[in-house]
Amino acid sequence: MEENILQDEYSGINTIINPFPGLRPFSVDESYLFFGREGQSDEVLLKLAENRFVAVVGPSGSGKSSFIYCGVIPILYGGFMTDRTSNWSVVVSRPGAGPIDNLADSILKHDQTYQSYDEENKQIKKAITSTLLRSSSLGLVEAVQQTKEFKDRNVLILIDQFEELFRFKKSEENKDSVNESLAFVNLLMEAIKSTTAPIYLIITMRSDFIGDCAAFPELTESINQSYYMIPQMTRKQKQMAITGPVLVGGGLMTPRLVQRLLNDVGDNPDQLPIMQHSLMRTWDFWTDNRTNIDEHIDIEHYEAIGTMKSALSQHADEAYDELTEEERKICEVMFKALTEKAGDSSSGVRRPTRLAEISAIASAGEDAVIRIVEKFRQPGRSLLMPPAGIPLDADAVVDISHESLMRIWVRLKAWVEDEGEAVQMYLRLSEASAMYQIGKSGLWRPPDLQLALNWREKHKPTLAWAQRYDPAFERAMVFLDYSQKEFETEQKIKELQQKKALRRARVTALFMGTATVISIGFLVYAISQQVEANKQSARAQEQAKIAKKNALEADKQKKDALASKELADKARDKAVTAEQLALEEKKHAEEEKKKADAARSLAEEKRKEADRQKKRAEQKEKEARDSEKKAKDSEKKALASEKKAKDNEKKAIDANKAAFNLRMLSIAQSMAIKSTQYSDPRIQANNAQKAYQFNKKYGGDQYQPDIYHGLYYAIKRYEPKNYNQLVGHTEAVRMIAPSYSNRGQIVYSTGSDGLIYRWDLENPKTPPVLLGKTGTNVINRALVVSRDGRFLACGGDFNKVLLFTIDRNGNASKKRISLAKGEKVWHLGFTPNNQGLVIHTSDQKLFYYDIKKKKKREIAQLESKVNGMAVYHRPNAASHYVAITMDNGKLVLLDSNDNYKRQDFFTNTLNGKPVKMQAVSFSSTGKYLAAGDVNGIIRIWDFSTPQKKLKIQLEGHTAIISNIEFNKNDTQMATASFDKDVRLWNLREDKLTNSPIVLDDHKTWVWSIAFSNDGDYLLAGCRDNLVRLWPTNPDLMGDILTKKGIQNLSPEEWKRYVAKDIDYEQTFKAPLRKANTKPNTNRK
Secondary structure, eight states, X not given: OOOOTTTTTTOOOSSOSSSOOTTSOOOGGGGGGOOSOTTOHHHHHHHHHHHSEEEEEEOTTSOHHHHIIIIIHHHHHTTOOOSSOSOXXXXXXXXXTOHHHHHHHHHHTTOHHHHTSOHHHHHHHHHHHHHHHHHOTTHHHHHHHHOGGGTTSEEXXXXXXXXXXXXXXXXXXXXXXXXXXXXXXXXXXXXXXXXSSOEEEEEEEEGGGGGXXXXXXXXXXXXXXXXXXXXXXXXXXXXXXXXXXHHHTTOOBOHHHHHXXXXXXXXXXXXXXXXXXXXXXXXXXXXXXXXXXXXXXXHHHHHHTTHHHHHHHHHHHHHHHTSOHHHHHHHHHHHHHHEEEXXXXXXXXXXXXXXXXXXXXXXXXXXXXXXXHHHHHSTTTXXXXXXXXXXXXXXXXXXXXXXHHHHHOHHHHHHHHHHHHHHHHHHHHHHHHHHHHTTSSOOOOTTHHHHHHHHHHHHOOOHHHHTTTOSOXXXXXXXXXXXXXXXXXXXXXXXXXXXXXXXXXXXXXXHHHHHHHHHHHHHHHHHHHHHHHHHHHHHHHHHHHHHHHHHHHHHHHHHHHHHHHHHHHHHHHHHHHHHHHHHHHHHHHHHHHHHHHHHHHHHHHHHHHHHHHHHHHHHHHHHHHHXXXXXXXXXXXXXXXXXXXXXXXXXXXXXXXXXXXXXXHHHHHHHHHHHTTOSOXXXXXXXXXXXXXXXXXXXXXXXXXXXXXXXXXXXHHTSOTTTTEEOOOSSOEEEEEEOOSSSSSEEEEEETTOEEEEEETTSTTSOOEEEEEOOTTOXXXXXXXXXXXXXXXXXXXXXXXXXXXXXXXXXXXXXXXXXXXXXXXXXXXXXXXXXXXXXXXXXXXXXXXXTTTTEEEEEEEOSXXXXXXXXXXOTTOSSOEEEEEETTSEEEEEEGXXXXXXXXXEEOEETTEEOOEEEEXXXXXXXXXXXEETTSOEEEEETTSXXXXXXXXXXXXXXXXXXXXXXXXXXXXXXXXXTSOEEEEEOSGGGTTSOOEEEOSSOSOEEEEEEOTTSSEEEEEETTSOEEEEEOOHHHHHHHHHTXXXXXXXXXXXXXXXXXXXXXXXXXXXXXXXXXOXXXXXXX
16 A cells, blocks of 8 residues: 555554454454445545545444545455546545644644654654645645645545534634634635646545534535435445355354344444444454364354343443542543533543643543543544554544544443533633622522532642633632632621520520519509509598589679679679770771772772783783694604604614514525434424424415425325325326315326326225226327316327216216217317317317317318417306417417407517427416416416416426416416426515425426416326325424424424524424324435
8 A cells, every 4th residue: 555544544563363443433454354235436536536525424423434445445445547647646534623734733734844854843743734724715725735745636625523523613702713614624625626726625524423514515515416325234344244254254143143144233323333343253253262273163252242232331331440439530530531411411522632641631641541441442442532553642632533432432422421511501600700700690509509519629720620611610619719709708697696696695595584473573562552542542532522512602792702703893894885886987988988088099000010010911922822833733743753763763673673573584495405314304394384483474475496395205204105105007197287276185197007086185095996998009198177077088199089077076987079080089178068078189179169169160271289278267158269389380370259359469489489388277266367488488468468478487407397376366386397306486576586395306307287276285296107196284384393293303403403592392392192203214
């Protein structure tokens, strides 16, 4: 081999004794041991040669890395020719915790000059190369061009474990990490577009991270253009992967063990690395314990190592048990550092970490960490990377060999769970310290404080450990210490307060006891005094009776004296009163005279004041009128300003609402697109349904294509593979005719097998009813139902028309309309009044058949081959048009109101030459006429106006338009083409220019299409003998998904798949029993 590209990643012992590598991938040097995927490399190489890029995608454990190292790279080294050279150099890198630095390091490993440098110069050279890569998006091209070892060679950049880039971006929540991820992707994308350097790119990536690529549009576009999904290995391929290496290694395995291994591995691709590990352990046990050289590897050897169920866990425990007690503590910290919990799941994801960082996290020496790593990567174990044989130093990146170790090793699963809880506690503590720092939260109190103290005591977090999750470790610890100190201070204060309260209680009790004794003494004294007072009261009452008797006598004598005095006083008073009265009368007369004089003066003054007040009032009235006018003017201006402000406020609110709605519609469309890329049907269904709900809630187009596809493909995951296929015909289905008579969901079909079937769409899986058969090896080309559903007409490669009369119960009676010998029927159409049938024959004649009179007459002879015919389907119309499309590019109208007089309505030309017109159709209401041509162009005319102007020209199909149909209320139009696409167009006035819904999962020609009576389904007659049924109503599709009983997204999943700043809400409001939720995992 020209160069060992895996020297730093997966190379190990070159002399292989055990043919199974265990958990690690196969290396290039082990390609002769790689079995089971023979022939699959060709497609990857073709995509690589064509696009200079290929993304190899598959679930965890599917063997992506081994496939590249043993399937693709050996062929490149064997001389795979490109347009420049057949010589190749391969640069292998992983994003890890520094994508650009790691890429620089991988490039320098091919630089011979760099290898000769001392350590200091190597660091300088590496810094220069990293700076060059960061300088611009062409940095990788320049770095390759400056490396002389790459001269005249194709350079393959292999980015293994590409999903690490997304974990790096998410774990480092800062602008620099996001910019580095974007810069790294731009380097790769520019490199494969370079015309000056032959750079090729392969990335390997777990399929559950495919949705994260949407953050990089150019990468997403490249992946869509060139990716290879690792197929699941068949049972036979797995058998080769088991028996092939055994034979190469010189051993033999019993058939019963082979079958046991195949049964144990099952269909889960995640079991493949576990199978490789079990085989490695089984081989070692067989080698150490076989009794003779011809002994086969058998079940007892396999069971001795614990089988696939526990072999890996037992093997890891063996390494763990060899450690000392101190080393086991370091080992636990190391494995916790190498993993992190994945969301709500207890499983982990890999986190490659530098050995120096592990040493810092564990507070242990690097030598101690190296001793532990060596235990787990020694030959025959390979549980850690890099493999045995590669020297370890402080800069070595330690990683778990495969994710399956985290799911199988019982001890590690417990560590992952414990680490997840520790991280959550630290993040809570860090957030609380940040909130306290800005005054938005208080110090912690029990129970949170006690839980945090227990966490610190148990886990003893270090700065190196904490900075992996949040850099504010010191702040968090200070916050915790301060919370503890404040809590303890509060507790001491409470204890002092309790002691003081106890003392106060004792003093109060003593005082109250003394007061009680004194009160009893006072009570005795009060009782004795009360007895003495009662005696004195009796004596006082006796004396009072004597005093009262004496008082009565005194009163009598007093009254007699008073009577004599009153008579004297009355005589004296009368004389005095008469004298005073005379004096008062005189004084009163003088006062009245003075008052009259004063009143006259006051009246004159009041008159003058009144005049002044009148003038003042008139002035005030004028000023008031002026002020009122100004106030009204100001009020008008204020109202106008207020109205303007409200209008502006409403515009601002409307603008904000519109912007928010646009954002939500953009999120909905993105979720719908991504939903089709998820491997988990539950995640796919939740994203599709929520995208539909957002689109509906925020005013999106009801028939938005991405929303439709999201719902449609989500439904397909939960339905059988043939759920929308109606089986009955044995040859191509050429015509479908729906009944629009409001009698249910009846559809008729016919085709190249000459059979006429009746389908009931209310029970689509019920076998159809056979109405008739026109003959053996006879092709039916025309089928049409009258508007009232009473008549069904069928024609084809025979000289008659079959006319069925259908009663209300669906029973049909048949009669024949005969034509001239040799004539064939190509097109049929009932008139709007249900009384006539227009017939087009193979000699380009048109006939009108009167159903009631049973008479036929010729109405036109066309000069060119007729490719399409439609009758103006306006219900209850007195007259009708017949539209004809022909090979000479003409669209002709025949007016029944004028004896079917011909009007050349439109001629289709290109560069002066006629272009064939093909399918033609009137809309159900007669408003539109649509016609398609041989180039896939569709034109729509508006027949609701006298001018019948061309309304729009639609492009998108790339081949002949085979059929055009409208739904019953003219809100949708469907078109079919020989490009194998069926397109659904939104006919609402403001939506005509919107992109159509493209139905392309049938992969075969479609001859005819039709809408169901209620418009909820579109039917297609296909070349592969099937009638296909697609839902067209997104509301109905949403209901279908809801009834599947799918489990909702968790809040954590909501943040990942929807957005962190949008409030969580359930997608499926009324889930059913889980018995109905099993998806169809065999379809995408």
